[in-house]
Amino acid sequence: MYTVSTAKLWTSNFVWAYISNFLLFVSLYMFLPILPMYMVAKFPSTTLGEAGIVLALFAGAMFLVGPFYSYIIDTYKRKDVCMFSFLTVIAIVGGYSLIGCLFWMAVLRIIQGALFGITTATSSTVAIDITSTTRRSEGNIHFNWAGRLGMAFGPMFGLLLFSFSDLQTVLYASIAAGFAGFLCMAIIKVPFRAPIGAKAFSTDRFLLSRGWVTSGNLVLISIIFGMLISTINVYAASINLQYVTIRFFGAIGFGFILAMIANRVVFVEADFRARIVSGLILIILSLLLLITHYNEISLITSGVLIGLGFGLAASDFLVLFVNLSEHCQRGTANTNYLLAWEVGVGIGVALGCNLVESGSYMIVFQVGIIFAVIALLYFLLFTTKHFVKNKKR
Template identity: 30%
Template structure:
């Protein structure tokens, strides 16, 4: 399931560098329309959430996941159709929103239900932590594979016989393959039958959103919003590779540096490192130090906030806390990418300065308010 989460997340992150190229070169959208299309994904993430609890109790939960991933896989085929009516801007917005719906519901079912159902109670925190880390690695691996495929197809290194449309189509095909592979992996897993609750409601916040975690949600959202804006920049394959190096360093730091440290030191260090990477970018945009420091900071913040959400949840709210974390993480990234194209297209220095301000606001919010609030409200 962890590898299935990696493949599912990669299918979406692959589109970050490839989809804007396709939208601008083939559909002929401008930067603002492209930004709206990229941001529409975030809207779709929230739309099915209130139905999640009903669906996983009324139907077999693994089947709900499989259907969602297959819908996402089918949606990857739209760029292959050359019908102009399918490339109209309103339909592109609906298409991206539908992708957000399919991915959001699949993630909610996977992280809030399937991972938890297959683990003993004393292993669930470790399982959530591990599965989420696999999805986090997709943030670097997805764009890396997309950029490498476009380079091999002749888009980044231009070829007279290769158009941008043809090169990006290969990325959509690979994203579809990742979805299918995730489906195959989950099909091999046996999930125990769960008896539905007696009072089953069609709409519910269960497995969707932990209202008591709003401060944590907004704090995390500010950080990922800044990161999403950076992902709208033209980034090289090597840069994404170094982000993964930073993620690996974050795993080591969590194990050996912050295991006995003060509780808030990990999140504070992570946001300080993100801020340091942004300052380096403002001073020297192509510094090789930037991306590993950024990956290290983001990995520390993501890992610590995930545990905070788990500790904040009460009995039978673990799944809800996982979905809330996922929404804060994914929606911040999607809206950040959208803002990068809509507001800051070809205005990179202003974007970097705005991202730095967002990170500083998130750090101050955490130090002044969120951490104290968490200590007063945690349940584990």
């Protein structure tokens, strides 16, 4: 799974990049479990389903600037572009509490999503630039793990603050975490890269031509994560276990850490199929547990299984993307991976909120199982064959 090399991976530059990526995702995922209900309360005519759709615009907006990634990264200093977009993304968080209607919330989400796409594309490129050429595949994986951990611990921190205060405090904390990530990025020393004359409009640094099949599979998986992250808080409140939601996201983070250990110990010699299939089975089991049991222990156990399942499956999907890319396309593979993940999360947020509004919380978990089964069959029937046929390394 990892390239063996004597070159040092965890340089001071890479550590700062890792922390910066972690804090970026902590900042933006911190308010996701809270924001749908806040929007319904602040804008009286807004339904939960409409709130979910507005939140999902964030992911769709990444396509607006995606074709220009290659030109932006090649023409301008990538670290400078990253810092500008990073800071703007965080500043927009402060606007959430100032707007007076749903339309302007939608506008903010679109602008923020577009800038987030630029931030992640440039930050992953910076991470590649500061990593030894012999360890860039491994560096890619570790760098993305930082974001994955931020997705779990961000909601936990946000819900913890919200339990003692209000959304305004959560937004302030989000800005503070994001600004700390910005400062970490500012510390990094990036080597000079001469421009190569990239086209103004290109899929390079955006979409991997051999990644469509893999992207579809990852979208199916991340839809489940989006559904859970946007509805688990209100579900727990409906069964008088809202105080457990904080522990639930902490359990997901713990599950992610277990997945990191499992990749190094249990699955170190295993084929990628074993890790992804095991991960999807664990996700199915976690959703079945949510459907059949309604207590604190089952909720926390489900969180651990979710973290372990997504940790095993999602990390290997990044490996698939990287191995489908040419040597000079690692940045494109990274961006395509994150794009597919965020699109799935966006769809999941919108779908989860609409399912809760039109039915019950159980429907969310049942639909999640359906998506997990489809993703598993898709992986076995299509993704594995496509990967074996088209892999570059």
